[in-house]
Amino acid sequence: MTSSTKLDSFFQELTAPDSFESKKHHLEVFTSRHLEKSNRIVLITSGGTTVPLESKTVRFIDNFSIGRRGALSAEYFLKQGYAVLYLYRHRSLQPFHHRIDKNILDILSVDETNGTSIKVQAPFVESLAPVVQQYHRYHDNGMLCQVDFTTLDEYLLLLRAACEALRGFDKSALVYLAAAVSDFYIPAAQMPEHKIQSSNGKLQLSLEMTPKLLKPLVKDWVPNAFTVSFKLETDPKIMISKARGALENYKHQMVIANLLHTRRKEVVMISADLEEKVVLTDEDLAAGKEIEGPLIARLVQIHAETLS
């Protein structure tokens, strides 16, 4: 996928859900408001994407990511004063909300002493109050806009719309691509209409590579933004070289490389002139520290240097 003609025809074949126009409008209202105020803004993508195997869909290929990196990063960007446009997989983690680690019904009680009210039970108030307060502080002040997606098609269409809405921010926009996007998909024309019947013992699937949208994103959609992508690998031997390869290929500003098994305590920020580790010790982790804290603080510094 190199020519823009090929890319145009790829986009024309994507299936936009009915809700697309209203979601697009919603995010454009958010970006316009912050553009007027000259705020710094970050677009965060989070969670995985779903690739249907049949056109009347029963089955998917999914690289479901619960979206922990994206949800935590959103919180730390808000604390740094950024407006956050959070583009996330439906049912994946959301900023602040993910800190409720229980079935909420277990900690709610109905009180009928003085009319009916519903309260959080006393033992849970201390830990939950700051979560509720922080959420309202940012959300009610219009600093956080959440837009959800499910399929790969919906993700790609919303990503393009969001990037185009950020173009006016010029270098003040940061694009932080933490979503785990499917590398493969089945083109609509090759998809069976009905549920694949499973009688002949094996299922042979042939998937095409998803075009790398990072190239048009950097070149055309939001060329002056500070764009950060992620590289999640399981094999430490190839992690850095894969990250450097992506940087050379897509000409964006930074790759954050991490290994599946150590991703919560070590990441490496890689740019043209930088290779910098952010590390938490086991003591930090035990004390409840989150690597997104120092990572976002440092990233915001680096972004600020490009603005001066």
Add this chain to the structure above:
Amino acid sequence: MTSSTKLDSFFQELTAPDSFESKKHHLEVFTSRHLEKSNRIVLITSGGTTVPLESKTVRFIDNFSIGRRGALSAEYFLKQGYAVLYLYRHRSLQPFHHRIDKNILDILSVDETNGTSIKVQAPFVESLAPVVQQYHRYHDNGMLCQVDFTTLDEYLLLLRAACEALRGFDKSALVYLAAAVSDFYIPAAQMPEHKIQSSNGKLQLSLEMTPKLLKPLVKDWVPNAFTVSFKLETDPKIMISKARGALENYKHQMVIANLLHTRRKEVVMISADLEEKVVLTDEDLAAGKEIEGPLIARLVQIHAETLS
């Protein structure tokens, strides 16, 4: 997969997560308590299963089902006096909880007038109070036990453990298999260790058929229970014949057949001597009725007839 030797070796190759023994213990405590009280009991499976494509997992094949049928059915079984063992996909819908259709943080407020408390905001109390009360009525009385799973392997191991724990109930146990289980999987021995590298343009996957566990379930695990499976199709021409075929093949008590696009307003109960539709009108749907209400009421009648 016909011989029990083949099945044994299939089970031996499954990967049990660390939490398996504690979940198994948890459900056994629940079933023992209800066996002592001679309660009727239903095992409900709900949600989809995940099939890893790599052993250090980054990608899955998923037939993610949000689990609406299972969650609603659990509520109506509770109302009919059954103890409910709810085996559900992690992050899929849970009984009562799924009726909170908002980000809970949007409707919670911190009140610091008289010490700190957290309350549900007034406009949402009327609709949420019965949800909280019903959940506590059944959960706090020990009538509802929820156990979650993610992968196909975990699902199969928990399903077998749950069925074996139900054996003592004899005909008083109902097994209600509403989960959307992956028909295909990649055997551990054929799985690459690291993330599949996506450079050569196409991804060719070859998946094996998942053994049909319904056969040993009916024959060996819980032979006297009233077992109900589901048949979800997209093609109306084959729905009934596929359901009849399953019934003949597995020798269980009932198949509930439904089409993807009408599943909320029409299902067909099919047993050896029965083919009975349960239908909601558009007016019923508009009034907020749920097809699981009449479906479970009728199913409980049919179950009762087998006990007399």
